[in-house]
Amino acid sequence: FIAHISTTTVITLFFLMNVCRRYGVRGIPSFVVLDSMSGEIVVPASESRTDISMACQRGEEGIERMMDSWLARIPRQSQEMLRMLELSCETVNGDQTKEHNSPSQHDQYVFMETPKRLPKQPTTNDELKENVKELFAKFIAQGAEPTTAAAQAIEAVAAQQEGTAQPYMEPGSLDGAAVGKGSVDWTNVDTKINHTMGDILKFNMSDDVKLVLNTAVKYLKNCAKKPCNPKFRIMKLSNTVADRMFRMPGGVQLLEAIGFEVFGTSQDFVAAIPLTMELEKVIQKCQELVEKVDADTHAIAFSTAEVEVAPIEK
Incomplete structure (x- = not known):
C-alpha cells in the first residue's frame, strides 16, 4: 500500500513537472491562455499577468x-x-427575425423547404398569352428591360411546351429499397448470378468456372460450421487457393454475384463473407451451378461426338 502511494505520487509529480515545463508555470497563481481547438499556447504565463494588469487599469x-x-x-x-x-x-x-413560428429556430438550416410546383403547362392560345404576360410582369418587377423581359417570357413558355423546363423536386422517402434499371434486374440474386455465369462461360473453360464455385463452397461450408469466427469469413487474395479463383477472367464478378464482398486493406485485397449472407442457400445455389455446368458440358460433348461419327455424304 505504501509502495502504491509512493508510485502514484512520483507519477503525479512527473506529470506536474511536464505541465510546468511545457506551459512555463513557475508558481501559483499562474495564468496561461490556450487555444481550445489546437492546444497551442496563445498567451504565455510570462505575458498574461502584465496584459491583465494593464487592461484593468484602462x-x-x-x-x-x-x-x-x-x-x-x-x-x-x-x-x-x-x-x-x-x-x-x-x-x-436572421432566420429567426423572418419567421417566429417555424419549428426549432436554432436548427433551421437542417430543414429543407419543399420547392413550389411549376405552373400547369398551358394548352390553348389564350392560356399561352396569359402565361407570357405573367412571366413578362415578373421579369419587369425583377428589374429587366422590357425587350429582355419579353424574350425571356417567350423562351420560358416555349420551354414549358417542349417539356424542357427544369422539373421540380420533392423530398421522398429514404427506405433503402434498390430499384433495378435496364434489362437485367440486378436486385434479384438468382438473375444476377445467372447473368454473370453466362458472361463468364463465354471466356473461360468450364473446369475453371467449376473450380471457382467449388472453392467458394468450401469456404462457405467452413464458415457455416463456425459462423461467428471471423477467420472463416475472410480470405486474402494473395492466398494460393484464392489466387487461382481471382486469376480467372470474371472470377471477382462471379464471387460478388454469389454474395462475397471484395475490398482492399492497407496490406492486401480480401474477399469477405458478410454476416447477412444466407450460407445454406448460397451453398445450394453454387452446387446447382456446378451441376448445370457439368450437364451443359456433357451435352456439348455428346452433340460433338454425334457430328464426328456422322457419315459424310458425297
Whole structure:
C-alpha cells in the first residue's frame, strides 16, 4: 500500500513537472491562455499577468482590446473555425427575425423547404398569352428591360411546351429499397448470378468456372460450421487457393454475384463473407451451378461426338 502511494505520487509529480515545463508555470497563481481547438499556447504565463494588469487599469475598453489582441494571436485554423461559427450564428439570427413560428429556430438550416410546383403547362392560345404576360410582369418587377423581359417570357413558355423546363423536386422517402434499371434486374440474386455465369462461360473453360464455385463452397461450408469466427469469413487474395479463383477472367464478378464482398486493406485485397449472407442457400445455389455446368458440358460433348461419327455424304 505504501509502495502504491509512493508510485502514484512520483507519477503525479512527473506529470506536474511536464505541465510546468511545457506551459512555463513557475508558481501559483499562474495564468496561461490556450487555444481550445489546437492546444497551442496563445498567451504565455510570462505575458498574461502584465496584459491583465494593464487592461484593468484602462477599464472595460482596455479589457476589450486585450481580448481582441488575444483572439488575433490564435492559430489561423482556429480563426477560420470561429469565423464559420460566427457566420452560422448570423444566419440563424436572421432566420429567426423572418419567421417566429417555424419549428426549432436554432436548427433551421437542417430543414429543407419543399420547392413550389411549376405552373400547369398551358394548352390553348389564350392560356399561352396569359402565361407570357405573367412571366413578362415578373421579369419587369425583377428589374429587366422590357425587350429582355419579353424574350425571356417567350423562351420560358416555349420551354414549358417542349417539356424542357427544369422539373421540380420533392423530398421522398429514404427506405433503402434498390430499384433495378435496364434489362437485367440486378436486385434479384438468382438473375444476377445467372447473368454473370453466362458472361463468364463465354471466356473461360468450364473446369475453371467449376473450380471457382467449388472453392467458394468450401469456404462457405467452413464458415457455416463456425459462423461467428471471423477467420472463416475472410480470405486474402494473395492466398494460393484464392489466387487461382481471382486469376480467372470474371472470377471477382462471379464471387460478388454469389454474395462475397471484395475490398482492399492497407496490406492486401480480401474477399469477405458478410454476416447477412444466407450460407445454406448460397451453398445450394453454387452446387446447382456446378451441376448445370457439368450437364451443359456433357451435352456439348455428346452433340460433338454425334457430328464426328456422322457419315459424310458425297
